[in-house]
Each structure stands twice: as structure tokens, then as C-alpha cells.
Amino acid sequence: MRRAFAALAVLAALGLSGDARGAPTPADPWPRQFKSGNATILVYQPQVDSWVGNTLTFRSAIAVRKPDPKDDVFGVIFAKARTQVDMASRIVLLDDVAVTKREFPGLPDNGLLYLFSLKTQLGSAQRTIALDRLEASLAATEAARVQAVPVDNTPPRIIVSQAPAILVAVDGPPALRPVPRTALQRVINTRTLVLANEDGTAFFLRAGDGWLSAPALDGPWEPAEAPPEALAAAAASLVAAGTVDPPEAGGAVAPTVYVSEAPARLIVFEGEPAFAPIPGTTLGRASNSASDVLLDAESNRYFVLLAGRWFSAAGLDEPWTFVPSPELPADFRKIPADSPAGGVLVSVAGTPQADAALLANAIPQTAVVSRVGGPTFAPRFDGVPQTAPIAGTALHYVVNSPTPIIQADARDFYAVRNGVWFNSPTLSGPWIPAATLPDAVATIPPSSPVHFVTNVRIYGATIGFVYAGYTPGYLGSISTTDGVVVHGTGYVYPPWIGSAWYPFPATYASWGGPADPADGNLYRSYRSGVSSEVRSAFSTTANGTLYTNAKTGKSSPYGTLEAANDLYVDKDGHIFSDASGQWQQHSAEGWADAADDVAWADREARARRAGEEAFREFSQAPPPGTTGNSPR
Numbered sequence: 001m002r003r004a005f006a007a008l009a010v011l012a013a014l015g016l017s018g019d020a021r022g023a024p025t026p027a028d029p030w031p032r033q034f035k036s037g038n039a040t041i042l043v044y045q046p047q048v049d050s051w052v053g054n055t056l057t058f059r060s061a062i063a064v065r066k067p068d069p070k071d072d073v074f075g076v077i078f079a080k081a082r083t084q085v086d087m088a089s090r091i092v093l094l095d096d097v098a099v100t101k102r103e104f105p106g107l108p109d110n111g112l113l114y115l116f117s118l119k120t121q122l123g124s125a126q127r128t129i130a131l132d133r134l135e136a137s138l139a140a141t142e143a144a145r146v147q148a149v150p151v152d153n154t155p156p157r158i159i160v161s162q163a164p165a166i167l168v169a170v171d172g173p174p175a176l177r178p179v180p181r182t183a184l185q186r187v188i189n190t191r192t193l194v195l196a197n198e199d200g201t202a203f204f205l206r207a208g209d210g211w212l213s214a215p216a217l218d219g220p221w222e223p224a225e226a227p228p229e230a231l232a233a234a235a236a237s238l239v240a241a242g243t244v245d246p247p248e249a250g251g252a253v254a255p256t257v258y259v260s261e262a263p264a265r266l267i268v269f270e271g272e273p274a275f276a277p278i279p280g281t282t283l284g285r286a287s288n289s290a291s292d293v294l295l296d297a298e299s300n301r302y303f304v305l306l307a308g309r310w311f312s313a314a315g316l317d318e319p320w321t322f323v324p325s326p327e328l329p330a331d332f333r334k335i336p337a338d339s340p341a342g343g344v345l346v347s348v349a350g351t352p353q354a355d356a357a358l359l360a361n362a363i364p365q366t367a368v369v370s371r372v373g374g375p376t377f378a379p380r381f382d383g384v385p386q387t388a389p390i391a392g393t394a395l396h397y398v399v400n401s402p403t404p405i406i407q408a409d410a411r412d413f414y415a416v417r418n419g420v421w422f423n424s425p426t427l428s429g430p431w432i433p434a435a436t437l438p439d440a441v442a443t444i445p446p447s448s449p450v451h452f453v454t455n456v457r458i459y460g461a462t463i464g465f466v467y468a469g470y471t472p473g474y475l476g477s478i479s480t481t482d483g484v485v486v487h488g489t490g491y492v493y494p495p496w497i498g499s500a501w502y503p504f505p506a507t508y509a510s511w512g513g514p515a516d517p518a519d520g521n522l523y524r525s526y527r528s529g530v531s532s533e534v535r536s537a538f539s540t541t542a543n544g545t546l547y548t549n550a551k552t553g554k555s556s557p558y559g560t561l562e563a564a565n566d567l568y569v570d571k572d573g574h575i576f577s578d579a580s581g582q583w584q585q586h587s588a589e590g591w592a593d594a595a596d597d598v599a600w601a602d603r604e605a606r607a608r609r610a611g612e613e614a615f616r617e618f619s620q621a622p623p624p625g626t627t628g629n630s631p632r
Helices: 002-008 112-122 131-141 230-241 330-334 342-347 352-360 439-443 451-455 599-619
Strands: 032-036 039-043 047-052 055-065 073-086 091-103 128-130 157-161 165-169 176-178 185-187 194-196 203-207 210-214 256-260 264-268 275-277 283-286 293-296 301-306 309-313 321-323 365-370 387-389 396-398 405-409 412-417 420-424 456-461 465-470 477-479 485-487 567-569 575-577 584-587 590-593
Touching: 032 112, 039 112, 047 131, 055 091, 055 567, 091 131, 128 131, 128 599, 131 352, 131 599, 157 165, 157 256, 165 203, 165 264, 194 230, 256 264, 342 352, 342 485, 352 485, 420 456, 420 465, 439 451, 451 456, 567 599
Parallel strands: 157 264, 165 256
Antiparallel strands: 032 039, 039 055, 047 055, 055 073, 073 091, 073 365, 091 128, 176 185, 185 194, 194 203, 203 210, 275 283, 283 293, 293 301, 301 309, 309 321, 365 465, 387 396, 396 405, 405 412, 412 420, 456 465, 477 485, 567 575, 575 584, 584 590
């Protein structure tokens, strides 16, 4: 009997009409409507109780509309499901839905007949819901639990310039290696295009439409009067190979050049720093800089936001110190969201923007990985494989591999590539998708260069498939104990530098770590064997389309058929409605004004509207641009 209820998947019968990009708002209508004889069954939007890993538990109200409104029936189901999340389309597919409890007071079969009727109509329809709706419900019920990471907040070297400038960030002492088929060398441990002659007595840096030259990497840099002809061809080949970032075209040929072997950030002002008042606060925002620099008139201190962290100084050229987000001046929380400075609110603890970021950072992108005929992995090493211990664990990692490889013991190796774990008894293979992970992997500390792999998880496996997922921490977004999301752990990790440079994730530089694809889904990099996209339309049945928008004109305490998404269920299974403008509660006697505190329902109602609006805005937005680097 329970199996029948589970297969029913009542509120997993969700649909998406069309693609979520560049098209009208996809269909994600609530309540969902089905026919059962002369009755219409309405399944109301789920309310989330918890979302841990890829397991969602929820509850939902169900209304059965009869020809005579006095015969209407109301019930509640409690259920759990396995989630597949597609961050690109912002759609969640619910699989393996199990109804754990149902309550249909007054019905002798406790709603069994209607549940079977729904099951018959569902057929093979996709079971989807907008991620924004689920996130809003999580926020309203405070059901999300974000695991905070103790990051390092040591200030980087902060350089302030009032004229055009270039920062060459080098990953440790510069390492020169020959450029194939030329007489040139390049500094391999930087993403900036820096070349040198054969004996390392002249360095060349592309700037604007020309080249700068210097006798040493740290300068002095001046316009190159007669740059070698081989520079242009070497630069083009390195950019095409993806080993360096393309230089910015046009502009000044001779800006100031800063070189740093330690973590550093460059703040550029167009002339003397100027600050525009932020309405309703004592703060000013730098109006002639692309950086987020604020001046607090109350304390007469400067604040700059770097990688999600705030640093403060008495003067722009004075030493900078880290400021925990909760300790920022109170006016930071008063910054208008629609002001030019509103973007910093995501890094101000306690604001709705910061809370939303924490919530989003806990939700994984998921996939179903085939164990047979699925993705493959073949390691490569710069020389003979070398391992180093992972502090605080019994694990080791391979230091001279571009892909993180973890050694659990002499015959147990694990590698993660593009969000999928692989396992092998030896480094040479054979490597297959892993079905489990050693518990010690989850304990890798943030001080370790391979800490980011702890954000790639295996939620379960069958003979044929692995259920996998990764949270944004895999891409560098870290939830902190200060109540904000930052980029990077703040730790400085020594890279591997041999004939190749293999960097680890960096906090204040653009190298290392997995790619950040334009569509937000690393699993799309696999050509086969990985299913992570959620695309569907409503299936059809003998009665027509699965979702019917019947307009009967009848009224009820919960509104009209075509628009009423206003039934809410508390954790005890009591049903409430605000259709009449006054919260009402349903009982065996019918609807009556709610006597109990329904503040939770007010939160749910606001969250439901917010989730609908967020999904609408997303679905109408253009696709994002391409960003990120090659995965390690």
C-alpha cells in the first residue's frame, strides 16, 4: 500500500512549459489541477520542511472541488523526494517521491481514491518545480542549515592607484619556462602574459596596443621601442591554448605596472578619489573607481570589499585590517538596495541579500551518473606522481596532477573531475565513477589545497547509477562563520611548478579551482553518462493536458480555480487560507477565522510571492556571459 502512495508522487507532478531561457515565463503554475470523475483535484505548492543533500521533505495542501461547493474536501500530504537540480534553468526535478503521511479528515479511505486517481493521470510526466520557489520556502521556514567554514581573512596586499595600472599576480617566485618553437621564455606561474628573452635579461608585457619592457620582472617597465617580432606570434599561441588570459586591447600603452608574488588586489581611481553620498546613510561610495570603496563619515575610515571580505583603513595608503561583516558600521545595513552601492549588501551580514546568498550556497547542482558507459577519467602527471599528506587526516593527495587525486590507502584512490568522483585501486587505473567516499574526505580542513573537493558529494548509488552533486563551494563560494558568502578560503596554497604550473584555488587571483561555466552547470561538460538537465512539458492524458485551467466561476474560501495558490499547511497538518484577506483555518465544520497565531503563514505567503517573482525575473533574463578558467 505504501508503495502505491509513493508512486503517486502527488506534488511531484510539476511541469515546465518550454525552455527557461530567452522565452516567455515558463509554466510553473500553482495549484496544479487534475480531473477525477466530476471532481477537480488541486495540488498546492509544496512547503519545505528540510533539504539536506539531495533529499527534500515537504508538505502540501490538497483540495478536491465538487460540483456543489459544500462537498469540497481538503487534505494534506507529507512526503520526501530525491532532488535533481539544474542551476542553469533554475528547475528542480523530484524523483523517488514517497508519501510518508496523508490526512483527509472525513473520508473513510483517508483520500486513497483521489491519490490513485492522480497516480493514473501522472503517467510519465516530469516532476519539476522552480528552484526559486523552493528557496523562498526554505527561507520562510528557516529549514536550511548552512555549514560555515572557518576561513582565513588575512588582508592581501592592497594597492591603490590614481592612474591606469596593471597588476601582475605571480603564484610565488616567478618561474621561467621555454615557449615551444621560439627563442622566448614565459613566466608560467601567472595568468598574465609575461614573456622574456632566452637569457632572462629582458621581460615583455602586453599593455594596450603595444608592449612594455623591463630588465627584470619587478621593473622598471617602459614602452618597448623595438619589441622582438616573435612576441606577437607567441602571445597568440599562448592565448589560444588557454594558458594565459587575453590582454585588454586598446587604451594606454604605458600604465603603471605592479608585480606581486603574494596575494594582492589593485584599486584604481580615475584621478583623485571622489565619493558620492549614499542616501539615508553617513556613507559615501567611490564614484570614480570600479572597486567597491566606501567612506564612512562617522568614523572617517575607508572600507573596501574584496572577495566578499571587508577591509578598513584610516587612509587609502594606510595599513588595511579585516573587519568582520557583523562589526561593520550600522549604516551599512541601511544602504538602499536600488542604489549604485546596493550590490555590496550581499556581503553585509543580516541583510536579506546576505541571507539569500547563504541559502543559495547550500543548494547543490546535482546529476545522475551512469556507472556503465558513463564518464571516464584518465590522470596525467608532471613527472613521476608525488604525494603529500593532508593535515589532520590520514589521507594524502597527489601534488603534481592538474586534477585533485586523493589517496585513502595503498590501494584506494579517488579523483574528482567536473563534479564527479572516480575511484581506482591504483593511480594508473582503471578509474570508474565512485559509488562511495571515505568519511575522511569530508574532514579535509580549509587549510588544505584540496579542501574544495569536500563540496562534491555522493548522495547514493545503485547498480547502474550514482547520485552526485556539488555545492558552490566547489567553485570557490564559501559560507563563513560571519554570516556571509566569500570567495575562497583565504589560505595561500603552494602550487606545483615543474615543467607545468598547477595552481590550487586562489582567493585574490583568477587561477585554480574548477571552471565556472556560463550556464552554471559543470555536468554539461560530459557528453554522455551524466544526466543533470531538467527539461519537460506537461504530458497528455485521455482527458487532455495534465494541467487544466478550468474556469467554473465558483468561489470558495481559497479563491478561484485559475489563480488561487493560497492554501498553507503548518507542520501539524492544519490548513490555512488568506483568500478572504483574513486568515482562516479549515476544520471538520468548515472554514472559520483563525484563532491561533499564523505569523508563519504570513511568512510563507510573502515567500511564495517572492519565489514566483524571482523565477519570473530569471526566466526573462538573457543568458549569462562566459567566465571562469579551466578546471583543476
